[in-house]
Amino acid sequence: MTTARTVPVTTEMDGDELDVEDAWHLARRHGLRRIMVESAVRFRYGDGFTNSRALALQTCLAVVPFLLAVMGLAADIDDERPARVVAATVNAVSPASGGDDAVAQALASGSEEAGELALALGLLLAVASMTTAMAQVERGSNRIYGIRRDRPALHKYGRAAVFTALLAGPVGLGFLSMVAGGAFGDAMVAEYGWSDGTRLAWEVGRWPLGLVALVVAIAALFDHAPRRRQPALSWLALGSAITVVGSMAAAAGLAAYVNVSGSFSSTYGPLAGVFALLVWSLLSSISLFFGVAVCAQLEALRAGEPEPAYDDPGRPHSRVVDD
Numbered sequence: 001m002t003t004a005r006t007v008p009v010t011t012e013m014d015g016d017e018l019d020v021e022d023a024w025h026l027a028r029r030h031g032l033r034r035i036m037v038e039s040a041v042r043f044r045y046g047d048g049f050t051n052s053r054a055l056a057l058q059t060c061l062a063v064v065p066f067l068l069a070v071m072g073l074a075a076d077i078d079d080e081r082p083a084r085v086v087a088a089t090v091n092a093v094s095p096a097s098g099g100d101d102a103v104a105q106a107l108a109s110g111s112e113e114a115g116e117l118a119l120a121l122g123l124l125l126a127v128a129s130m131t132t133a134m135a136q137v138e139r140g141s142n143r144i145y146g147i148r149r150d151r152p153a154l155h156k157y158g159r160a161a162v163f164t165a166l167l168a169g170p171v172g173l174g175f176l177s178m179v180a181g182g183a184f185g186d187a188m189v190a191e192y193g194w195s196d197g198t199r200l201a202w203e204v205g206r207w208p209l210g211l212v213a214l215v216v217a218i219a220a221l222f223d224h225a226p227r228r229r230q231p232a233l234s235w236l237a238l239g240s241a242i243t244v245v246g247s248m249a250a251a252a253g254l255a256a257y258v259n260v261s262g263s264f265s266s267t268y269g270p271l272a273g274v275f276a277l278l279v280w281s282l283l284s285s286i287s288l289f290f291g292v293a294v295c296a297q298l299e300a301l302r303a304g305e306p307e308p309a310y311d312d313p314g315r316p317h318s319r320v321v322d323d
Helices: 020-030 032-045 048-076 081-095 102-109 114-144 154-179 182-191 196-224 233-260 261-304
Strands: none
Touching: 020 032, 020 154, 020 233, 020 261, 032 048, 032 261, 048 114, 048 233, 048 261, 081 182, 114 154, 114 182, 114 196, 154 182, 154 196, 196 233, 196 261, 233 261
């Protein structure tokens, strides 16, 4: 259910799609603070928190089998060096605990047949979960835009499966660059003898590479997820950038808390990594739908309908934005 106001489909006077220049002029005219506040109201009344929790669960259900599939891939690789690179990278981002060499020991003790089975089952479960997650993004985006009905089921999940396939590469590249990039670089130094210059170039270059890949992937998702005609992809860049920055800030804050405070690991013990994954998934999902709300509210302002939600019948003389 949603009580967010429906956002009219808008274009420029000559019929062209709205682009990043239009978004920039709009943000300057109305002020970034006002846009953020009204976007937060639209997010709230568009059932953003409920859909964020659902998306976070689906993300966790996709990440864990995907890591299992990557571990299976490492076990299935005949050459030991790339297998160790994959194992070290997965071990650095895995929610499991058990020592730095836990994944490598598990891979060494497993057979090639077990690796192939883990690869196949992990990919199957990860793709199924990500398809459901993409469908959840459509549902949440529709509610934030004030759209009460999703696409028909076959159309909805068919599109979600296509998006999963198309966006797997950019999202995977962004994840590798920004989340697992440090561990990947260390593994390449250890196994392939990367020089200090190569290691430094990777450390410097992986951040803009990851940011660009994630912003483009999320903007493409914002473009096609809602059941409506969207503005140009560049118009959606502001919302997608907010999503990426919010997700990275959540990851950095969580990592700082876990590293500084010893209570997190001592409280949750072996499940500390799992709880960290759950918290990061929830905060990232909130960032994603808030980015959608920013794009929606910008277009609502462009259409001359600034109120982000319908009035509360019990408070007919109050503005929803003041709640």
